[in-house]
Amino acid sequence: MRNGDATIVYRAEGEGPLVIVIxxxxxxxxxxxxxxxxxxxxxxxxxxxxxxxxxxxxxxMDGVSFHDFAGDFAAVIRAEGGGPAIVAGHAYGNWIARTVxxxxxxxxxxxxxxxxxxxxxxxxxSATIDMIADPEAxxxxxxxxxxxxFFAEGSDPRPWLEGWxxxxxxxxxxxxxxxxxxxxxxxxxxxxxxxxxxxxFRPPESRDELRAEFGDRLTVQVxxxxxxxxxxxxxxxxxxxxxxxxxxxxx
Numbered sequence: 212m213r214n215g216d217a218t219i220v221y222r223a224e225g226e227g228p229l230v231i232v233i234x235x236x237x238x239x240x241x242x243x244x245x246x247x248x249x250x251x252x253x254x255x256x257x258x259x260x261x262x263x264x265x266x267x268x269x270x271x272m273d274g275v276s277f278h279d280f281a282g283d284f285a286a287v288i289r290a291e292g293g294g295p296a297i298v299a300g301h302a303y304g305n306w307i308a309r310t311v312x313x314x315x316x317x318x319x320x321x322x323x324x325x326x327x328x329x330x331x332x333x334x335x336x337s338a339t340i341d342m343i344a345d346p347e348a349x350x351x352x353x354x355x356x357x358x359x360x361f362f363a364e365g366s367d368p369r370p371w372l373e374g375w376x377x378x379x380x381x382x383x384x385x386x387x388x389x390x391x392x393x394x395x396x397x398x399x400x401x402x403x404x405x406x407x408x409x410x411x412f413r414p415p416e417s418r419d420e421l422r423a424e425f426g427d428r429l430t431v432q433v434x435x436x437x438x439x440x441x442x443x444x445x446x447x448x449x450x451x452x453x454x455x456x457x458x459x460x461x462x
Contacts, residue, residue, distance in 0.1 A: 214286035217270025217279075221260035221287050225251025228320070229296035230453065231258040231284060232442075233304035233311075237344060237380030239265040242370065242443045243301075249450030255457075258296075260287045264379040272382040277390035280383075281310035288318045297457055299323035301442050302412070303383060310394035321401045321460050323453055326410055326441040329417035336360055336412060344375035361440040363409040371440065395424065403430050403456045405449065407437035430456060 212219055222240070224247045232247065234240045240259035247257040260283065261268040263275075270283070284307065288294045297320050300308030305327040312319040342348050343356040350372065357368035402425050406413050422429055432452050437444040 212286060212290045214270070214283045217263055217283050218268060219260050219263075219270075219283045219287055220267035221258050222247070223256060223258050223291065224248065225254070225256045227254040227256050228457070229258060229288060229291055229294045230255045230457075231260065231288060231296050231298050233260070233284060233298065233300040233307050234262060234265075235302035235304050236340070236383055237376045238374055239376075241266070242374065243446075245446035246442045246449055249446050250453065253450055253454040255297075255454070256291070258287055258291060260284055262379055262383070264382065265376055272378065273385075275382065275389070276386050277307055277310040277394050278314055280307050280386065281314050281394070284311050285315040285318055288315075294318045295320035297321045297323060297453065297460075299325055299453065300327075301325040302328065302439060306387070306390075306394065309397040310390070312398040312400050313394045313396055316398045316400070319398060319400050321403065321457065322397045323403045323405055323456070324421075325405050325449065326407055326413065326439050327404065327421075328412035329414065330420060332412055343371075344377060344380065346375075360411060361438055363407070363436055363438040363444060365436070366438070366440070366444050368440075371443075397425070397428075399428070401428050401430070401456075401460055403432065403453070405441070405452055406431065406433045407439065407441040407444075408433050408435050409438045410441070412439050432456070 263270040298308040305324040339356045362368040
């Protein structure tokens, strides 16, 4: 489907209220297949749009902002009847989910922040992501980085050796500086802050840091045994959390 100069490809599964899932920095939505199946099985129609530069989605990559990316995903919601949808953003994707809600309030029923990072994080975590995404880096070093930054003990990080898109990462990072700050509020909709208990990007002391920003709109839920790759590590638990929270939203 089209959004101005952009063409966005997306998968759709299930029938029911809309849930749209937005991927993290430089990654697509293929890894959210089990989550989509779980949500579809709980009575939702799940949309997985690919960001510009991934899986057939195309569009300008330079000089764009969060608002451009949000427009892409808003167009997907409109193509599916206009919702309103629950918009779930993984990691970096939480910023875009919040932008969709801020820019297109008529299309959004609620926002889920899936493994959103804390306001301040160790700089070495960003450097680790760059190393992981570098196919020239030694595999064992990349696996160690994935275990450090993305996967809890007992999870298999090998599938995430693939699926990194350097040009997409560069475009998405640059977009933040052009986006202003209005997106942060997620409009006025309810927000689920879905955290992983072993996520180094969201340490325990930051659990409640968004309450001042969202007030009584915010629900915090922590999933055990997972890290920053939360929706890929624990798709059933994430599907349960989203479905349970959605059941309490206004119709």
